[in-house]
Amino acid sequence: xxxxxxxxxxxxxxxxxxxxxxxxxxxxxxxxxxxxxxxxxxxxxxxxxxxxxxxxxxxxxxxxxxxxxxxxxxxxxxxxxxxxxxxxxxxxxxxxxxxxxxxxxxxxxxxxxxxxxxxxxxxxxxxxxxxxxxxxxxxxxxxxxxxxxxxxxxxxxxxxxxxxxxxxxxxxxxxxxxxxxxxxxxxxxxxxxxxxxxxxxxxxxxxxxxxxxxxxxxxxxxxxxxxxxxxxxxxxxxxxxxxxxxxxxxxxxxxxxxxxxxxxxxxxxxxxxxxxxxxxxxxxxxxxxxxxxxxxxxxxxxxxxxxxxxxxxxxxxxxxxxxxxxxxxxxxxxxxxxxxxxxxxxxxxxxxxxxxxxxxxxxxxxxxxxxxxxxxxxxxxxxxxxxxxxxxxxxxxxxxxxxxxxxxxxxxxxxxxxxxxxxxxxxxxxxxxxxxxxxxxxxxxxxx
Amino acid sequence: xxxxxxxxxxxxxxxxxxxxxxxxxxxxxxxxxxxxxxxxxxxxxxxxxxxxxxxxxxxxxxxxxxxxxxxxxxxxxxxxxxxxxxxxxxxxxxxxxxxxxxxxxxxxxxxxxxxxxxxxxxxxxxxxxxxxxxxxxxxxxxxxxxxxxxxxxxxxxxxxxxxxxxxxxxxxxxxxxxxxxxxxxxxxxxxxxxxxxxxxxxxxxxxxxxxxxxxxxxxxxxxxxxxxxxxxxxxxxxxxxxxxxxxxxxxxxxxxxxxxxxxx
Ligand SMILES: [Zn+2]
Numbered sequence: 001x002x003x004x005x006x007x008x009x010x011x012x013x014x015x016x017x018x019x020x021x022x023x024x025x026x027x028x029x030x031x032x033x034x035x036x037x038x039x040x041x042x043x044x045x046x047x048x049x050x051x052x053x054x055x056x057x058x059x060x061x062x063x064x065x066x067x068x069x070x071x072x073x074x075x076x077x078x079x080x081x082x083x084x085x086x087x088x089x090x091x092x093x094x095x096x097x098x099x100x101x102x103x104x105x106x107x108x109x110x111x112x113x114x115x116x117x118x119x120x121x122x123x124x125x126x127x128x129x130x131x132x133x134x135x136x137x138x139x140x141x142x143x144x145x146x147x148x149x150x151x152x153x154x155x156x157x158x159x160x161x162x163x164x165x166x167x168x169x170x171x172x173x174x175x176x177x178x179x180x181x182x183x184x185x186x187x188x189x190x191x192x193x194x195x196x197x198x199x200x201x202x203x204x205x206x207x208x209x210x211x212x213x214x215x216x217x218x219x220x221x222x223x224x225x226x227x228x229x230x231x232x233x234x235x236x237x238x239x240x241x242x243x244x245x246x247x248x249x250x251x252x253x254x255x256x257x258x259x260x261x262x263x264x265x266x267x268x269x270x271x272x273x274x275x276x277x278x279x280x281x282x283x284x285x286x287x288x289x290x291x292x293x294x295x296x297x298x299x300x301x302x303x304x305x306x307x308x309x310x311x312x313x314x315x316x317x318x319x320x321x322x323x324x325x326x327x328x329x330x331x332x333x334x335x336x337x338x339x340x341x342x343x344x345x346x347x348x349x350x351x352x353x354x355x356x357x358x359x360x361x362x363x364x365x366x367x368x369x370x371x372x373x374x375x376x377x378x379x380x381x382x383x384x385x386x387x388x389x390x391x392x393x394x395x396x397x398x399x400x401x402x403x404x405x406x407x408x409x410x411x412x413x414x415x416x417x418x419x420x421x422x423x424x425x426x427x428x429x430x431x432x433x434x435x436x437x438x439x440x441x442x443x444x445x446x447x448x
Numbered sequence: 449x450x451x452x453x454x455x456x457x458x459x460x461x462x463x464x465x466x467x468x469x470x471x472x473x474x475x476x477x478x479x480x481x482x483x484x485x486x487x488x489x490x491x492x493x494x495x496x497x498x499x500x501x502x503x504x505x506x507x508x509x510x511x512x513x514x515x516x517x518x519x520x521x522x523x524x525x526x527x528x529x530x531x532x533x534x535x536x537x538x539x540x541x542x543x544x545x546x547x548x549x550x551x552x553x554x555x556x557x558x559x560x561x562x563x564x565x566x567x568x569x570x571x572x573x574x575x576x577x578x579x580x581x582x583x584x585x586x587x588x589x590x591x592x593x594x595x596x597x598x599x600x601x602x603x604x605x606x607x608x609x610x611x612x613x614x615x616x617x618x619x620x621x622x623x624x625x626x627x628x629x630x631x632x633x634x635x636x637x638x639x640x641x642x643x644x645x646x647x648x649x650x651x652x653x654x655x656x657x658x659x660x661x662x663x664x665x666x667x668x669x670x671x672x673x674x675x676x677x678x679x680x681x682x683x684x685x686x687x688x689x690x691x692x693x694x695x696x697x698x699x700x701x702x703x704x705x706x707x708x709x710x711x712x
Contacts, residue, residue: 155468155515158561158581218464224521226496355588356616358660361473383700387665390696391473391480405696 007051011112014048015105039098049097049134052104055114056088059138061278062121062128064163065179066146067323068271069122074299075262075275077120079292083284085117096124097131118282125159129166139175139281140167141274142185146235146322160184160221164191177277179270180250181237187221189250197281198250199273203257204239206266207231212325212364222247234266235322253277262296263303265330267323301435303330305425308442311417312425315442317435319353321362324429328368331427335371343368343427344416345389346409346434347379353431357381365392372400374419378412379434409434413441456487456678459494459506461550462514462522469618471512471547473662477671478508485690487675496525503533507678508543511550513619513660516560516578519549523566526553535571543653543677545670547663548619551649551656552576561620572651573626574640583620590617590637590659591710596629596650599673606669612712613667614704615659623658625649631657636708653677666701668694 053060063073073089080087090103100121108114123131125145142163145156167176168191178189180198189196211218212235220227225244232238241248254273261269272293279289298304301317316331318324334340349357368375369392377385386405393401406412413428420426430438460475475491482489494503514522526534538544538554552558555568561578594600594611603611613632622641630640631648639647640658648657655670657663664671672689679687705712 157515157517219517219521224517356469356618356660358470358473358616358662361470361476361662361665362467381700381703383696383703384666387696387700388473391476391665394483396484396693 007047008112011048011051011108012110015108015112016110039101048101049104049131051112052101052108052114053119053135055116056119057117058085058282060119060121060135061282062123062131062137062140063143063274064123064125064128064140065143066125066320068143068267068274070299071263071268071302072141072143072271072275073120073122075271075292075296076278078296079275079279079284079289080118080120080282082288082292086115088114088116088119090120090122096127100131125163129162132166132170136171137174139177139278141278142176142178142188143270143274144179144182144237145184146320156184160188164188167192167194170194175281177274177281178250179237179274180252181233181239181270183218183227183236183240183247183249184221186250187247190247196250197253197277199254199256199270199277200237200249200252201233201256201266201269201273202252203233204231206233207238208233212322220245220247234270234326237270260290260293262293263298265303265326267326268303300439301430306442309417310422311420313417313420313428313442314425315428315430315435315438317432318429319431321359324360324363327427327429328364331429332367332371334425334427335373339423340425340427341373341421342376342416342419342424343373343429344376344378344412345385346412346428346430346438347377347381347385348431348434348437349381350433352433357384360385360388363388365389369393369398369401372398374402374404374416376404376406376412376416376419378406378409379431382407409437410441413438454486454488455490456482456508456675456682457490457492457506459492459503459509461509461511461546462495462518462525463493463512464495465518465522466512466514466549468513468515469548469616469660470662471660474512474545474547474664474671475510477662477664477668478510478675481668481671481692482675484692487679498530500529500533503530503537506537506542507682508674509534509537509546509654510544511546511553513548513550516563519553519558519560520563520566523553523568526569531569535569538571538652538654541653541677541681543674543681544655545663545674546654546656547660548658551623551658552621554654554656555623556626558621572649572654572656573628574623574649575626576621576623578621585618585620586622586638586642586658587618588616588637589704589708590615590639590647591635591705591708592632592637592639592647592659593635594632596631599631599650599655602673603669606673609712611669612705612710613659613663613670614701615657615661615663615666617658618660619658623649631655635710653681666697666704668692668697 063069077087077089088107090099107116174194176196178185180186180200220242223245227240230239261272301315304315306313316327318327349355479489553568554572555574556570558566559577561581592613628649630646631650634645634647676687
């Protein structure tokens with residue numbers, strides 16, 4: 001890819017300016033500077049993104065979906081790096097256009113030369129169409145589509161229609177890696193002319209006992225008839241078919257039983273399978289993939305484990321009903337073994353969290369309350385969360401349950417740590433901005 | 449010991465199709481507040497498997513929001529005898545709370561962003577239209593005062609103050625009232641259409657609103673009004689409910705009023 005001299009000049013200027021801004025932000029201790037420099041560069045050179053991504057040697061891999069982007073990206077990135085490749089990646093979860101640019105600029109020299117074999121871009125599901133107008137990816141991972149931040153963007157149906165419209169015109173050699181267990185994405189894959197590789201589970205013993213309430217899509221995306229499910233793995237993800245038009249889940253390109261998973265929970269099973277398919281597609285050796293899965297360390301806040309004041313802490317970012325239901329399932333499994341009794345939930349309603357907290361009523365908090373123990377709540381919407389937990393109790397006061405309300409997050413964390421014995425793990429369940437605050441307080445470091 | 453007088457049946461419209469943005473919180477709130485007071489509560493889904501006779505059995509009706517596609521499926525199913533049963537219930541004064549998508553189906557019609565106009569039951573005199581896929585959604589915390597005459601009076605009496613309702617609205621469609629009474633007057637937010645200052649509608653004992661949040665847990669006096677009205681209708685005798693500890697709801701309300709700069 002050759003750039004014109006003017007392009008190079010302007011790109012260089014954009015890079016220089018943004019790099020200065022990054023060092024300034026860091027110098028002044030304002031945080032990691034993950035968004036701001038990209039915005040500045042974007043103003044100086046509006047074509048920064050296409051000019052940068054065209055220089056990525058083997059191609060750009062986009063990771064989109066409601067849940068699991070960060071963990072999947074980190075896993076895939078580690079696999080690529082173990083293979084000896086240089087990877088540019090927006091690792092901080094800054095997944096809007098400016099965040100993507102900032103990440104690429106970090107790997108770019110002052111003359112506008114990008115030095116990377118691959119770029120992994122975690123992309124907000126609503127930004128994907130806009131991004132695909134600017135760059136041509138090698139592959140796109142479509143992880144899942146859940147109800148999330150609907151207050152910002154609208155509804156799952158509309159998002160999937162926009163994805164289809166954006167992906168359909170891409171080059172035929174573009175590889176789409178899609179979650180077959182998600183009817184919306186199976187349907188998307190079946191509408192595309194590009195090569196589609198499906199991942200999903202084939203493990204009926206993992207079916208949920210009953211259909212979860214927080215379900216978005218149980219109607220046939222093709223004809224509108226009710227889908228029939230043999231079983232649900234997680235929310236609306238499962239083994240399904242349409243009795244009316246014959247629509248069914250995509251043919252899996254990977255056998256979930258043959259692969260170990262990272263971290264805990266069904267979620268991470270899906271994340272693992274998606275990363276494995278993407279790694280196989282670029283030709284990474286089987287041993288390297290397996291080895292990376294075995295040694296994987298969580299991204300911050302995603303089942304991340306910390307040792308604080310001699311106590312074991314696990315942070316489980318939960319930003320929507322599906323995510324929080326999965327978290328509750330995982331926490332309850334640990335509670336049942338006696339290795340945990342205290343859970344801290346931190347509910348914020350800032351822009352990155354979604355300003356509507358109604359979704360907590362779609363979470364099956366009854367299951368959390370039923371196992372008793374200490375439940376501490378905090379965050380901007382502490383009383384809304386407390387109210388949800390109160391209404392989760394069968395009786396006005398549940399025996400064995402201690403509900404503690406703490407407006408002040410510092411106090412909430414201190415109380416939670418105090419109530420956790422040395423042989424237990426404290427589980428902290430925060431929304432996105434709350435997770436950054438919690439981590440900041442626990443590690444003494446801030447992330448912008 | 450429970451007698452017949454302790455029974456309350458909550459009919460929940462299409463729980464699998466019409467329950468976005470936490471709307472099941474309204475059902476949970478009604479169920480718990482009645483159960484905590486010793487009533488025997490049954491939550492009955494009113495969906496594709498339901499007959500018109502089932503609809504006649506319920507004491508309170510709850511309906512939530514839906515995506516446009518789901519709303520279409522509901523309207524196809526809710527026709528004929530079932531539509532007639534729902535009509536008769538509401539006309540007979542069965543109390544109900546209908547949020548976001550479900551009021552649209554009680555009105556004359558709804559025009560979605562994509563696709564055909566969806567005809568409603570025409571029970572409440574209003575129409576709803578989506579101004580187009582690129583139009584701004586009405587999103588944010590909302591506060592309104594209940595002004596619908598009879599309901600407003602009842603609630604003022606219960607509370608001893610003006611009945612201020614807190615919620616969260618999130619709708620693409622806009623609703624324009626005909627002769628039906630508005631539920632309230634918007635203090636903060638968009639309300640029915642962002643133009644005329646009205647929010648929701650009130651007809652017989654049916655409350656229609658754009659307010660999620662969900663509505664009832666944060667405004668428990670409306671939940672109690674619904675329960676009280678349902679029991680009084682059912683047993684044809686005035687009912688007074690024992691008070692519950694609503695300290696958490698009050699704190700949640702105070703926090704939001706403070707944030708929005710609303711003096712109560
Ligand atoms: Zn079908």
